[in-house]
Amino acid sequence: MDSSDDATMIQRAPVPQEQIVPDLLRVSPMETSTATDVETSITEPVVISDNFCRFVLLNKGILHSHSKVTLALTAPDANSRFFPPNVGVASLIERCALKVGTKTLQEIDGYNFLTAYKSMFINNEHQLERELVQSGRCIAHEFRYSDTTVGEGGPVNDTLAPTYGLATGKEYGNLAGSQSVAIPDYCNIKNSPVFQIALADLFPMLKQTQLPLYMMKEQVSIELTFAPSAVRAQSASNVASASYTVDTNEVKFIADYIYYPQQMMDAYAEANQQITINHFDYRHSKFSVSSTTAASTQIRNLGGAGRIVTKVITGVQSDASNDISILNKYHAMVPETGMAFGQFPGQVAGQNNGSITYNIKYNDRFLYPVDVSNSARHFHNVAQAEGVPPFVTREEYSHQGVALTGDHFMGYIQTGGTVGAALGGRGVNGRFGWLSNRLNRNERVNSRGLEVYFKYDTLNEEAAYTQRSWLELVKLTTLNGGYITTQLA
Numbered sequence: 001m002d003s004s005d006d007a008t009m010i011q012r013a014p015v016p017q018e019q020i021v022p023d024l025l026r027v028s029p030m031e032t033s034t035a036t037d038v039e040t041s042i043t044e045p046v047v048i049s050d051n052f053c054r055f056v057l058l059n060k061g062i063l064h065s066h067s068k069v070t071l072a073l074t075a076p077d078a079n080s081r082f083f084p085p086n087v088g089v090a091s092l093i094e095r096c097a098l099k100v101g102t103k104t105l106q107e108i109d110g111y112n113f114l115t116a117y118k119s120m121f122i123n124n125e126h127q128l129e130r131e132l133v134q135s136g137r138c139i140a141h142e143f144r145y146s147d148t149t150v151g152e153g154g155p156v157n158d159t160l161a162p163t164y165g166l167a168t169g170k171e172y173g174n175l176a177g178s179q180s181v182a183i184p185d186y187c188n189i190k191n192s193p194v195f196q197i198a199l200a201d202l203f204p205m206l207k208q209t210q211l212p213l214y215m216m217k218e219q220v221s222i223e224l225t226f227a228p229s230a231v232r233a234q235s236a237s238n239v240a241s242a243s244y245t246v247d248t249n250e251v252k253f254i255a256d257y258i259y260y261p262q263q264m265m266d267a268y269a270e271a272n273q274q275i276t277i278n279h280f281d282y283r284h285s286k287f288s289v290s291s292t293t294a295a296s297t298q299i300r301n302l303g304g305a306g307r308i309v310t311k312v313i314t315g316v317q318s319d320a321s322n323d324i325s326i327l328n329k330y331h332a333m334v335p336e337t338g339m340a341f342g343q344f345p346g347q348v349a350g351q352n353n354g355s356i357t358y359n360i361k362y363n364d365r366f367l368y369p370v371d372v373s374n375s376a377r378h379f380h381n382v383a384q385a386e387g388v389p390p391f392v393t394r395e396e397y398s399h400q401g402v403a404l405t406g407d408h409f410m411g412y413i414q415t416g417g418t419v420g421a422a423l424g425g426r427g428v429n430g431r432f433g434w435l436s437n438r439l440n441r442n443e444r445v446n447s448r449g450l451e452v453y454f455k456y457d458t459l460n461e462e463a464a465y466t467q468r469s470w471l472e473l474v475k476l477t478t479l480n481g482g483y484i485t486t487q488l489a
Contacts, residue, residue, distance in 0.1 A: 024258075054222070071195060077190070092232055133186075143161035169184065312471060320463035357453075
């Protein structure tokens with residue numbers, strides 16, 4: 001999902017030519033053909049509650065990076081409820097950690113919100129055909145044909161597609177006189193769906209390498225801290241909110257252990273007694289901010305002193321209790337100058353969007369000589385940081401344009417609507433304004449740390465906000481003689 005993971009690599013000491021064996025830990029296909037056995041084991045958590053769970057892995061074989069964690073919620077009632085469409089079942093995980101003995105290989109705090117950012121880089125086909133089924137994400141888009149006649153349930157014609165909106169693979173239905181997109185039945189929490197998250201999506205370090213558990217002498221464990229109930233799922237717009245409980249009976253780890261011929265695995269262990277993995281780790285920080293303070297330049301120190309930082313990701317989320325949205329709290333706000341709460345561009349003549357002014361300072365220099373305030377530049381910086389542009393519309397990213405459909409998604413008007421009203425609520429317009437910037441100097445951050453300068457002109461004045469940022473750090477993990485050592489570069 002993150003193109004920067006391509007930089008993950010394995011470094012080994014040179015070995016004599018006669019001892020060279022195939023790289024058994026690579027995720028990509030091997031150059032040589034060999035027999036492979038896969039043992040699938042369903043592992044129950046050793047600790048499980050509504051707030052936390054821990055899995056302990058067996059030290060055997062090679063752990064496949066696409067092993068899965070299954071998760072589910074207990075249906076609170078028979079009403080229609082769903083996982084936030086841009087994060088799916090990842091909304092349940094606030095923090096995840098991969099540990100070997102007492103050492104932490106990788107830990108991501110704010111994992112559910114970071115997933116909201118990374119989901120933007122999954123193309124529509126994968127969103128609709130893979131993520132919708134596996135993880136409950138339904139943030140794919142499609143062209144929308146002209147509006148229906150009330151009660152007919154189909155387009156007036158099939159030649160005009162003036163708008164663009166969310167798609168779930170279902171036909172449009174009629175809901176209160178407007179076309180509506182509904183989630184598939186198997187995604188409705190009232191039907192008790194069980195979804196899964198791949199291990200490599202939990203821990204990006206595993207996208208390029210797999211864990212040689214048979215070479216490790218310490219216990220390997222996975223820890224998941226569950227998010228608060230309020231951000232676990234979302235109700236249809238005309239349904240009251242509810243308390244959501246993790247279905248502990250469905251929390252399982254489906255592990256795939258790979259076995260090659262024993263002679264080959266022994267030869268690999270002998271030739272690679274020391275393995276060093278360069279990978280990324282993430283450091284999360286969050287701050288409270290109001291619309292008043294955000295209207296003037298704010299400076300936030302994100303840390304990173306003495307570390308090699310490759311990327312900074314930032315987004316601002318509304319904390320307003322009446323900010324009812326398709327996405328729950330998994331959004332990144334953009335300014336709405338001159339708008340009352342819940343209004344959208346075009347409702348009042350002469351309305352203009354506000355701007356986000358942003359820059360990063362480290363090692364006594366700014367990343368950009370002039371602060372970036374143009375939304376197109378922000379979009380370009382995000383695409384440059386990830387190596388692929390976000391699969392979102394202009395309106396979703398910057399609150400500009402008129403191509404986003406005003407039709408409903410589970411009763412929420414996609415362009416905006418009246419906050420808190422039946423068949424209203426907040427849509428996806430201006431809710432994907434994530435900022436991401438790659439630090440390209442290849443320098444270690446000095447003792448002052450890394451500072452973010454930002455200004456939102458202006459955010460909605462009726463809400464409090466939380467600014468979340470992640471630093472992507474270079475980390476070194478070494479397996480030597482069966483024991484792990486790990487440190488930030």
